Amino acid sequence: MEKTNNDGYLETKGNLLLVEDDPGIGRIVRDHLRRENYAVSWATTGLECWEDFCSGEYDLVLVDLMLPEMDGFTLCKNIRLKSEVPLLIMSARSEDESKVRAFGLGADDYITKPFSLTELSLRVDVHLRKFRKYQKGAEEKSHILTYYGGLTIDPVLKQAMYENEPIALTSKEWLLLMLLASHPGRQFSKSELYEHVWQQEAIDGGNTVTVHIKGLRMKLKDNIRNPKYIQTVWGSGYRFIGEPQ
Incomplete structure (x- = not known):
């Protein structure tokens, strides 16, 4: 991983x-964006990029397919x-x-090589x-709690409540709830x-997920046969179906 420090810029x-x-393209794009006064981290593999994204804070990601x-x-x-x-x-x-697939997976823009650096x-x-x-x-809205039926989720405080009573969630249960609820x-x-x-x-993580979803449902008082929040998609997985108030 190469990181520019933008020495000389305020x-x-x-x-x-x-x-x-591609080292040639990567170097050209990195150096051009540096001249445009951007700080740029350059990864050369998808896995390296993913690991760096998870450990850093970025304003935009440029991705080769x-x-x-x-x-x-x-x-x-x-x-995404x-x-x-x-x-x-x-x-x-x-x-x-390729364009349709990329946009379907959450891409915001698609530029075809070779491209103009000015356009980029x-x-x-x-x-x-x-x-x-x-x-x-x-x-501006970060202080607003999000409500689903009797469930309250505060992403800022990382706290969930059911009928105004705090729910003692494990870290994995909280992450599962937030991932599902943020994609209703x-x-x-x-x-x-x-x-x-x-x-x-996920070589053999299905049972682990099932156990944690079961525990999360119990704490949310969510009936598997008539769920208010987490619905099982039989043979596939789960989806969040809570209705906002």
Whole structure:
């Protein structure tokens, strides 16, 4: 991983994460964005990018699709489940199928190689302006609790309550609840839940997820036969069905 320190600049325009396995392209993009006064971290594999994203704070991620260790599609899906940060795809794949798939997994933009560095900078600027407006609105509402039936979730204090009584959740139960509740109606497989909550490959994590979902349901007083919050999608996984008040 290479990190630029932007020596000589009083303040950078943003902190970017770039993943590009071609050293020539990666160096050109990194150096250009540095000249545009961005701080840039450069990863050369999908897995390296994912690990760096999980351990750092970034304003935008630039993703190549054809990557070793973890392809760009999987990387987009993982990042989008964790964050609303803008995702800009840079790829030589110009077919509509790749674009549709990337946007479906949460990408915000798609630029085809070869591209103009000036155009790339403009797209980065536009997406950062939009993201910062979104962040400002989210911060203004951060004090507002979210309610689902008798369930109250406070993401700032990391506290859940049922009928105004605090619920003693384990760290994994809290992460499961937040992942499901922040994507209402979306179906998650057990493998997806395990990979995002336990941060490990789901080789045999299905039973672990089942046990933790069972415990979470008990604490939420959620009847599996007539659920208010967590619905089992038989043979597939789970989805959050709580109705906001």
